[in-house]
Amino acid sequence: MLQINVIRENVGKVLEGLKKRNMRDAEVLVNEALTVDKIRREKQKEHDDLVGEVNRISKEVGNLMKSGQKQQADEMIAKMASNKKVASELGQELLKAEEELQRVLYLIPNVPADKVPAGKGAEDNLNVYQHGQIPTLPPDVQPHWELIKKYDIIDFDLGNKISGAGFPVYKGKGAKFQRALINFFLEEASRQGYTEIQPPIVVNKASGYGTGQLPDKEGQMYFIAEDELYLIPTAEVPITNLYRDVILNEQDLPIRHVGYTPCFRREAGSWGAHVRGLNRLHQFDKVEIVQIRKAEESYETLEAMCLYVQGLLEKLELPYRKLLLCGGDTGFNSAMTYDLEVYAAAQQRWLEVSSVSNFETFQASRLKLRYKNKEGKTQLLHTLNGSALALPRIVAAILENNQTPDGIRVPKVLVPYTQFEMIDAKL
RNA sequence: AGAGGAGUGGUAGAGCGGUUUAUUGCACCGGUCUUGAAAACCGGAGACCCUUCACGGGGUCCGGGGGUUCGAAUCCCUCCUCCUCUGCCA
Numbered sequence: 001m002l003q004i005n006v007i008r009e010n011v012g013k014v015l016e017g018l019k020k021r022n023m024r025d026a027e028v029l030v031n032e033a034l035t036v037d038k039i040r041r042e043k044q045k046e047h048d049d050l051v052g053e054v055n056r057i058s059k060e061v062g063n064l065m066k067s068g069q070k071q072q073a074d075e076m077i078a079k080m081a082s083n084k085k086v087a088s089e090l091g092q093e094l095l096k097a098e099e100e101l102q103r104v105l106y107l108i109p110n111v112p113a114d115k116v117p118a119g120k121g122a123e124d125n126l127n128v129y130q131h132g133q134i135p136t137l138p139p140d141v142q143p144h145w146e147l148i149k150k151y152d153i154i155d156f157d158l159g160n161k162i163s164g165a166g167f168p169v170y171k172g173k174g175a176k177f178q179r180a181l182i183n184f185f186l187e188e189a190s191r192q193g194y195t196e197i198q199p200p201i202v203v204n205k206a207s208g209y210g211t212g213q214l215p216d217k218e219g220q221m222y223f224i225a226e227d228e229l230y231l232i233p234t235a236e237v238p239i240t241n242l243y244r245d246v247i248l249n250e251q252d253l254p255i256r257h258v259g260y261t262p263c264f265r266r267e268a269g270s271w272g273a274h275v276r277g278l279n280r281l282h283q284f285d286k287v288e289i290v291q292i293r294k295a296e297e298s299y300e301t302l303e304a305m306c307l308y309v310q311g312l313l314e315k316l317e318l319p320y321r322k323l324l325l326c327g328g329d330t331g332f333n334s335a336m337t338y339d340l341e342v343y344a345a346a347q348q349r350w351l352e353v354s355s356v357s358n359f360e361t362f363q364a365s366r367l368k369l370r371y372k373n374k375e376g377k378t379q380l381l382h383t384l385n386g387s388a389l390a391l392p393r394i395v396a397a398i399l400e401n402n403q404t405p406d407g408i409r410v411p412k413v414l415v416p417y418t419q420f421e422m423i424d425a426k427l
Numbered sequence: 428a429g430a431g432g433a434g435u436g437g438u439a440g441a442g443c444g445g446u447u448u449a450u451u452g453c454a455c456c457g458g459u460c461u462u463g464a465a466a467a468c469c470g471g472a473g474a475c476c477c478u479u480c481a482c483g484g485g486g487u488c489c490g491g492g493g494g495u496u497c498g499a500a501u502c503c504c505u506c507c508u509c510c511u512c513u514g515c516c517a
Contacts, residue, residue, distance in 0.1 A: 040476095040477095041476090041477065041478090042477095044476065044477045044478095044486080045477055045478070045485090045486095047477090047486075048476085048477060048478090048485050048486040048487090049477095049485070049486090051485085051486060051487090052484095052485050052486065054497090054498095055485095055486090055498090057497080058445085058497060058498050059445085059498085061445085061497055061498070062445040062446090062497085062498065063445085063446090065445075065497090065498095073497080074497090076497080077497045077498095078497095080497065081497085084497080098476095247473090247474080368474095368475095370474095376456095376472090378473095378474080
């Protein structure tokens with residue numbers, strides 16, 4: 001959520017930034033917010049002045065009562081009755097204005113950073129870096145959805161039976177490979193100084209609002225109506241919300257966390273032609289890194305986090321490219337996002353495996369996540385996160401790129417975790 | 428899940444309708460003393476909103492929400508969380 005005082009003081013810059021997102025009604029929303037804010041401030045002042053007077057008179061009544069001047073007290077009470085009524089009405093109006101302002105602010109996305117290019121969608125993203133050789137595979141190369149059947153490691157039919165589409169069952173070496181990847185990612189992050197967190201995988205409404213999934217992505221999360229809980233779409237939600245309503249001390253910073261969780265996404269309306277096999281799932285595993293930083297160091301941190309994820313891809317021997325997302329493709333909450341995509345040689349497609357974002361104060365202002373600086377002033381912090389990494393497409397790329405006549409070659413760095421070097425015959 | 432008890436500032440813990448602008452201890456910060464520190468003494472300290480160039484002023488906050496009252500931390504309703512006992516269960 002953008003802060004209203006920031007919008008008020010930088011209308012031009014905010015509008016110019018939002019233009020890069022190629023969104024139609026930015027100006028309308030911003031103007032609406034400013035109008036409601038003006039009303040809110042007027043009501044606040046009227047209300048406070050009146051309540052202040054009522055408070056003063058109440059105190060006098062107390063004194064009169066105590067000194068036994070009941071009649072005079074009663075007179076003052078009578079005189080105050082109308083003031084009280086007006087104050088209560090003003091209070092209602094103020095509340096309404098505040099709610100209205102909140103509602104509008106929730107609809108305004110983050111302002112993209114200066115470096116973010118304007119653009120409509122994926123075609124306008126900037127390819128800023130590419131690494132690794134695109135593998136040349138023999139003509140009889142198989143896509144991963146064939147390979148998982150050949151070696152009986154991931155079973156979509158079984159998942160269909162017990163749950164539904166998009167809930168695969170991992171079996172044998174397939175299951176062990178998942179576990180190996182999760183452990184590898186967690187260990188690598190720990191070694192870099194990230195503190196491991198194992199959070200709940202359901203969250204309440206307040207957490208959904210805290211990181212911005214609500215109200216923007218209401219229909220995209222699984223919801224348990226009976227207990228009013230949401231299945232998390234990413235570990236970002238519970239981990240970042242650990243710091244909701246928190247004022248940190250400067251010496252507590254920076255905060256660096258890593259966590260593994262399954263992630264749940266309804267993906268309503270997003271199944272298309274290229275969605276096969278592991279490319280898109282309702283439930284998948286992901287290791288997420290989260291950082292909380294002071295404003296002045298957040299962009300440096302974004303680059304560092306990105307380089308860390310790139311390092312993981314290099315250790316896994318996967319060819320990848322790094323995209324700086326354009327305004328239109330940058331998520332609602334993010335000020336700047338890099339996507340990392342690996343090349344899956346059989347599909348001959350780039351698959352997004354990580355998204356690393358700086359949210360600046362957008363989440364922090366919803367979360368009320370602040371720190372006390374050296375001067376003793378409380379300031380909003382910046383939040384950042386990135387996938388490090390999401391498993392299914394990594395698995396897809398490794399299966400496709402590393403296939404040999406004898407089976408799938410496990411990347412060297414994973415062998416200590418898998419305890420096997422090839423995914424071949426059934427276990 | 429049922430019965431009972433409890434939620435107050437960083438923490439412990441008083442207050443249970445009107446000198447509460449929330450007592451006090453500890454922890455914290457500043458000062459005096461000291462070469463420095465400790466001790467002692469003195470002082471300070473929260474968050475949010477509105478207003479002001481600023482100094483300052485006003486309002487809100489005692490788990491959340493609602494109510495009673497001229498006046499609520501204090502009384503009532505409701506929800507949440509924690510503790511004890513009982514039940515159930517990985």
